[in-house]
Amino acid sequence: MKMTGAQIICESLVREGVEVIFGILGGAILPLYDTLPRYPQLRHILVRHEQGAVHAAEGYARATGKVGVCLATSGPGATNLVTGIADAYLDSVPIVAMTGQVASPFIGKDAFQEIDITGITLPITKHNYLAMDTGSLAGIIKEAFYLARTGRPGPVLIDIPKDFQIEQAEFRYPSKVDLPGYKPTLQGHPAQIKKAAKLIGEAERPLILAGRGVIISGAYAELKYLAETAQIPVVTTLLGISSFPESHALSYGWLGMHGMAYANLAVSSCDLIIAIGMRFDDRATSRVSGFAPHARIIHIDIDPAEIGKNVRVDVPIVGDVKNVLKVLNKLLAPCKHIDWVKQLDNWRREHPSIEIRDCEELLPQFVIRKIYEVTRGEAIIVTGVGQSQMWAAQHYWFDKPNSLISSGGLGTMGFELPAAIGAKIGCPDEVVWSIAGDGGFQMTIQELATIAQERVAVKIAIMNNGYLGMVRQWQDLFYDKRYVATKLNCPDFVKIAEAYGIPGLTVERKEEVVPAIEKAMSEPGPFLINFMVEPEENVYPMVAPGTSLAEVIEEPKKKTKVVYNSAKL
Amino acid sequence: MVVAKHTLVALVADKPGVLNRVASLFRRRGFNIESIAVGHSELPHLSRMTIVVGGTVTMVEQVRKQLDKVVDVVKVSDITGGSTITRELALIKVKVTPATRSEVMQIVDIFRADIVDVAADSVTVEVTGDEQKINSLYELLRRFGIREVTRTGCVAMTRGGSGSLVVGEKPLKTQDRKRKKTS
Numbered sequence A: 001m002k003m004t005g006a007q008i009i010c011e012s013l014v015r016e017g018v019e020v021i022f023g024i025l026g027g028a029i030l031p032l033y034d035t036l037p038r039y040p041q042l043r044h045i046l047v048r049h050e051q052g053a054v055h056a057a058e059g060y061a062r063a064t065g066k067v068g069v070c071l072a073t074s075g076p077g078a079t080n081l082v083t084g085i086a087d088a089y090l091d092s093v094p095i096v097a098m099t100g101q102v103a104s105p106f107i108g109k110d111a112f113q114e115i116d117i118t119g120i121t122l123p124i125t126k127h128n129y130l131a132m133d134t135g136s137l138a139g140i141i142k143e144a145f146y147l148a149r150t151g152r153p154g155p156v157l158i159d160i161p162k163d164f165q166i167e168q169a170e171f172r173y174p175s176k177v178d179l180p181g182y183k184p185t186l187q188g189h190p191a192q193i194k195k196a197a198k199l200i201g202e203a204e205r206p207l208i209l210a211g212r213g214v215i216i217s218g219a220y221a222e223l224k225y226l227a228e229t230a231q232i233p234v235v236t237t238l239l240g241i242s243s244f245p246e247s248h249a250l251s252y253g254w255l256g257m258h259g260m261a262y263a264n265l266a267v268s269s270c271d272l273i274i275a276i277g278m279r280f281d282d283r284a285t286s287r288v289s290g291f292a293p294h295a296r297i298i299h300i301d302i303d304p305a306e307i308g309k310n311v312r313v314d315v316p317i318v319g320d321v322k323n324v325l326k327v328l329n330k331l332l333a334p335c336k337h338i339d340w341v342k343q344l345d346n347w348r349r350e351h352p353s354i355e356i357r358d359c360e361e362l363l364p365q366f367v368i369r370k371i372y373e374v375t376r377g378e379a380i381i382v383t384g385v386g387q388s389q390m391w392a393a394q395h396y397w398f399d400k401p402n403s404l405i406s407s408g409g410l411g412t413m414g415f416e417l418p419a420a421i422g423a424k425i426g427c428p429d430e431v432v433w434s435i436a437g438d439g440g441f442q443m444t445i446q447e448l449a450t451i452a453q454e455r456v457a458v459k460i461a462i463m464n465n466g467y468l469g470m471v472r473q474w475q476d477l478f479y480d481k482r483y484v485a486t487k488l489n490c491p492d493f494v495k496i497a498e499a500y501g502i503p504g505l506t507v508e509r510k511e512e513v514v515p516a517i518e519k520a521m522s523e524p525g526p527f528l529i530n531f532m533v534e535p536e537e538n539v540y541p542m543v544a545p546g547t548s549l550a551e552v553i554e555e556p557k558k559k560t561k562v563v564y565n566s567a568k569l
Numbered sequence B: 001m002v003v004a005k006h007t008l009v010a011l012v013a014d015k016p017g018v019l020n021r022v023a024s025l026f027r028r029r030g031f032n033i034e035s036i037a038v039g040h041s042e043l044p045h046l047s048r049m050t051i052v053v054g055g056t057v058t059m060v061e062q063v064r065k066q067l068d069k070v071v072d073v074v075k076v077s078d079i080t081g082g083s084t085i086t087r088e089l090a091l092i093k094v095k096v097t098p099a100t101r102s103e104v105m106q107i108v109d110i111f112r113a114d115i116v117d118v119a120a121d122s123v124t125v126e127v128t129g130d131e132q133k134i135n136s137l138y139e140l141l142r143r144f145g146i147r148e149v150t151r152t153g154c155v156a157m158t159r160g161g162s163g164s165l166v167v168g169e170k171p172l173k174t175q176d177r178k179r180k181k182t183s
């Protein structure tokens, strides 16, 4: 049947199971928007800035595992997507971004709102397309969704000249993709898995490092089986949080710059690392030459290019985490590592890392802990970037699979609000809390209008410390307390929320915290709490840049390093 | 860690923008491309690229894997060190006078190169061979005065009967194990 390009796009999206699109229109995408009302199954959420659209698509994708979709017009609409596309690229989030482009005869003429968005997004997309005719649209969309969600997921962009949205072509949705250059390895090499099983059997101090690949692959049960059967302690990466229940006896927190001291010590003294679906990011490993000095490394990842990129690997296994673990688990002999686990328990006792000190002031850590208690750990937590992000990751207890949504690789301030919108729309039955920094919140504050217009019931907790706090912390520690350009004079966030039609409260004292959170939870719609937290609180533990994980600083006042003596082991 | 020249051969989709995708990847990962040559292959809709880069084995292996991830790249191999044929073509425009013309022609002969254009005060030499041969000819011609040089960059192929880049063939696995020791 003949259809317009716009219809072909909508039909294709319906066939891909798309249920929601986040976007803002403009001239070059108008024909597509004009067609949208004919497809009521495609719910459109009008955001207030394209960065909001792409982060919302990310939030949706991260929370549901399905492909998130966003739409923008050419030129400035397209360039406003760039930050979110990069964010999705670094955190392997499946999204399809579609942009309008000037009509094909104008391409290359510097026409009004013409920009080379496929050129701009080349290094930050898994793949991108500039459609060359109407007839190719269906095939492109099929491929784009396939690429976004399979293998190592990632963002795909499709740029669609306006005339191809209007012109007609025969519509037939392809049943298969033909991509000879794209064949992700899903099954691990049996010989390599056997080697891994052997190393696990021989290890005295094995440690699992679980990353977001476990979550993407849905390998929760397999990971748990591996840990329990071979009695291997589990440490996660920041993005791997909630891949393994944090209250499990074998869970030892997360590693890295602000990870728990005992997790970093575990990495520094283990004799075997089983790295699963993670990529040895520098914030996780700290100084690479000091990383896991005693350990052999098994690295399981779907992306062959991640293996050996940052650290040396002894047993590489390329494949989908779930598939690999299934095979590996069959080869495991039950074993125990009583001394090793006892050692970790001792470290946890000696270096509790996430104890909240008892004081008069309203500590941000305390607020997070109360949100955890009131939500009984059942909420989806969406964070911004900075101190508030680290406190959320440290002081909320993540037992529920895939319950932390955070911008890890790019560290994008302003992620918290729109990503929470996407998460809530994707998971309407879940309680979704956005843990915002007062700085980051103001980067995408306009999405309060989206929340109000679409009645998205997200709960917003602003950790209002009056600073670009994480940067202030670095100035405190490494720049002699010269607080250059980090002080924020914030507006009254509750008044702002009210102006958007969203109820809210300001909390200044400890005893108000729980009632405020309960109030937010009892509201059927969105709610904002402005927590006036201790302004100059720092995040600890901390591994200073350029040092190794073993040099984690835990006691802030004395700045004493945790003494760790590997000779004792 | 020795930095050496590596020759990568890639089979890529014959589509607009592919060269850009490949070149951009090298730039982003901090690699300097010494030469890159592209042309049709024996397979329909596929082109073959020969890319020469400098780097350690680890670095080149990393970039090879990244290249392999580019959707339009069907297959890529590092054929360095194996038994390979590499060829490059150069056009060299050399100044001549009636006194030097025959000497230039003699040198060109020795190198089994051709003179493809003759003007009153210059000749243009076409030479094919590996990089070394072209460099030596260039060195010898330099003293006569070089007007212009243009080189195609290297194209390469493995020796022997089988094509090294058959579609569907498993990528080289040995590199993974080798790298462990060098890093």
Ligand SMILES: Cc1ncc(C[n+]2csc(CCOP(=O)(O)OP(=O)(O)O)c2C)c(N)n1
Binding pocket: A384, A385, A386, A387, A388, A389, A411, A412, A413, A414, A436, A437, A438, A439, A440, A441, A463, A465, A467, A468, A469, A470, A471
């Ligand atoms: C878009 C963007 N710009 C700048 C930064 C650098 N940066 C990292 S954390 C931070 C401060 C964040 O402040 P806030 O949102 O108030 O959170 P806090 O650290 O105070 O909890 C800044 C500026 C960033 N990560 N993202």
Ligand SMILES: [Mg+2]
Binding pocket: A437, A438, A439, A463, A464, A465, A466, A467, A468, A469
């Ligand atoms: Mg702040």
